[in-house]
Amino acid sequence: MAVGSEGQVVNPTTVNLPDGGGATIPPTQGKQGEYLVSEIHGKYFVAAQRKGVFTANVTAVTVPAIAATLVSVFTLWNPIGSGIIGEMIRTDVGVVLSTIVVDTIGWYASFAKNASTGTFTTPGVGLTNIFSTRTGEVPANQIQFYSAYTHVGTPVRVDIIGCFGAAALTTPGPVKLHDGTMLVMPGTAVSVAMSTTVATTSGTDLQATWGEWPFV
Amino acid sequence: MGQNLNIINLVGNVANPASTSQADGTQPMLTAGRQSELLATEIHGKYYTTAYRKNCFKFNKTAVTIPQVGSAMVSVFSLWNPPSSGVLGELISVDVGLVTATTVVDVLGWYFSATNLALAGTFTTPSVAGTNHFSARVGDSPGNLVAPYLAYTHSGTPVRCDVIGSYGATTDVSTQQIRKDYDGKLLLPPGVVISLGMSTATGPVGNDPEVCWSEWSL
Numbered sequence: 001m002a003v004g005s006e007g008q009v010v011n012p013t014t015v016n017l018p019d020g021g022g023a024t025i026p027p028t029q030g031k032q033g034e035y036l037v038s039e040i041h042g043k044y045f046v047a048a049q050r051k052g053v054f055t056a057n058v059t060a061v062t063v064p065a066i067a068a069t070l071v072s073v074f075t076l077w078n079p080i081g082s083g084i085i086g087e088m089i090r091t092d093v094g095v096v097l098s099t100i101v102v103d104t105i106g107w108y109a110s111f112a113k114n115a116s117t118g119t120f121t122t123p124g125v126g127l128t129n130i131f132s133t134r135t136g137e138v139p140a141n142q143i144q145f146y147s148a149y150t151h152v153g154t155p156v157r158v159d160i161i162g163c164f165g166a167a168a169l170t171t172p173g174p175v176k177l178h179d180g181t182m183l184v185m186p187g188t189a190v191s192v193a194m195s196t197t198v199a200t201t202s203g204t205d206l207q208a209t210w211g212e213w214p215f216v
Numbered sequence: 217m218g219q220n221l222n223i224i225n226l227v228g229n230v231a232n233p234a235s236t237s238q239a240d241g242t243q244p245m246l247t248a249g250r251q252s253e254l255l256a257t258e259i260h261g262k263y264y265t266t267a268y269r270k271n272c273f274k275f276n277k278t279a280v281t282i283p284q285v286g287s288a289m290v291s292v293f294s295l296w297n298p299p300s301s302g303v304l305g306e307l308i309s310v311d312v313g314l315v316t317a318t319t320v321v322d323v324l325g326w327y328f329s330a331t332n333l334a335l336a337g338t339f340t341t342p343s344v345a346g347t348n349h350f351s352a353r354v355g356d357s358p359g360n361l362v363a364p365y366l367a368y369t370h371s372g373t374p375v376r377c378d379v380i381g382s383y384g385a386t387t388d389v390s391t392q393q394i395r396k397d398y399d400g401k402l403l404l405p406p407g408v409v410i411s412l413g414m415s416t417a418t419g420p421v422g423n424d425p426e427v428c429w430s431e432w433s434l
Contacts, residue, residue: 006226012251017230019250027228028252036253040233043258085353087264104313104393104424106276111346111355156347157276158354160426163313165388174393180261181272181308181428185355195278195424196315211260 012036044089044133047211053089053133056124056145057207060096063192063199066108068154072191074206075149078184080116082142085215086184091161091192093173094205104163104195105174107182108155115189121148133209142212143184155191158182164199173204186215228254263308263352266430272308272352275343275364276426279315282412282419285327287373291411293425294368296339297404299331301361303431305404310380312394312412316422319383323415324394326402327374334409336371352428361431362404374411378402383420404429 007029017024028036047053061073078086093105110118124130124145132139159182162174184190192206228248233255238244247255266272280292297305312324329337343349343364351358381394404410412425 008252010252012253015251017248017250017252019230019232024227025252026226027246027248027254036251037256038249038253039257040255041257043261046257046259085268087261089261102317103315104278106313106424107354109350109354115355156350157278158274158350160276160311160313160393160424162311163315163393163424165314165319165390165393166317169389171390178261180264180267181274181352183264183267183353185353188355190354195313196422 007035044211048133051132051134051140053209053211054130054139054141055133055207055209056130057205058129058147059205060202061204061206062201063105063194063204065196065198066193070108070151070155070191070193072149072151072193073147075146075189075191076184076208077144077146077189078186079144080187082186083215084142084212086143087180087211087213088178088182088184089209089211090178091176092207093162095169095173095203096205097200097203098168099200100164100167100169101197101199102164102166103197103199105161105192106157106195107159107161107190108193109158109188109190110151110153110155112187114152115187117152118189119150120146121150122146143210149189149191151191158190228252267352270351270353270356270359272430273349273358273360274352274426274428275349276424277348277366278424279422280425281421282324282414282423284416284418285374285376285413289370289374289411289413291368291370292366294365294409294411295404295427296363296365296409297406298363299407301406302434303361304434305362306400306430306432307398307402307404308428308430309395309397311426313424314388314393314420314422315424316420317387319386319388319420320417321383321385322417322419323382324380325376325413325415326378326380326410327413328377328408328410329370329372329374330408333371334407337409338369339365340367340369341365362429368409368411370411377410
């Protein structure tokens, strides 16, 4: 049996319904049959409202150049048994000194045993450098932040964040909106590092924002 | 009657969403706006579901010199969708970082060869999974069908199909690498290879390019 339409093609600029009760017309559709919708929140509001979005940040660090046994100053570690997958939302790179090193900055990953056997030197501290995006709440993150972590072997670049094109800059620091294209699996450690040259000494502020979702 | 019981008569509830907060486990009517449009909230980044389903990939390379387009261009950064792949590639974004302070005033773009010309090229150096290309599920093995190449020589002169960006001076005093978000407007069908190339001069000695794409059944 054919099922009728679940909406109605109308010109929405001619409609203004009052609040209260059921709408007098079905949900509006466009001329291609698509539902017309209005967003009511930012993309990450629901996850944040449900206590699933976190940030970590550090001040005036020296971002290392990629190398074997990289000593990272900014690492996210998703433990093997976490039961969650990390959705990277945004990475911010701030400049706190006027002299910059020309280079590309990115996320570098170690996997499985290489990741778990790294040296987890300095864990982040809730409400000091790890935060819930429900500002003021104690974060209940499963992905762990480390302001010092030493990789085993040489991690590989899995995402380019941005670059510094000159030693003196005229624009804000790089920002990467990941928009779902970088997911951190259990058993993975990702660190921020430079492509070819160590960054300016004590010249960079870093922040990562991520969401956590059940993963089976 | 609620919309869950009779989809033929589905209607929303026109209401101010800021004035309500439903408890978990309840089944309220869908909220509609004053134009009877459904009110919606995204819960993930646009490409999360694609990535979660093992269908989003990245390819990057350090310190390459992007060639000027020409006959038999020797590309250092190519994506090849084999004729029998059975998938359509959707480019998501491309980033081109700098590792040198001296740039070249020029325009960067994607250049393509198709069908027989693409097949007649020389597929010199395929990328290695886990070294230069990756699943967007960081830590997973990528199951990509579109194949990235670190070296590929075109047959004939590839044609520019997309302008990515440009350097306007020999010193780039910005922190924003060349980046383009495609949002569905550049697709890679089977039998087509695309390569990064410069318009009129060889690129800087020191670009870090990265491309992100997804794959869809034809």
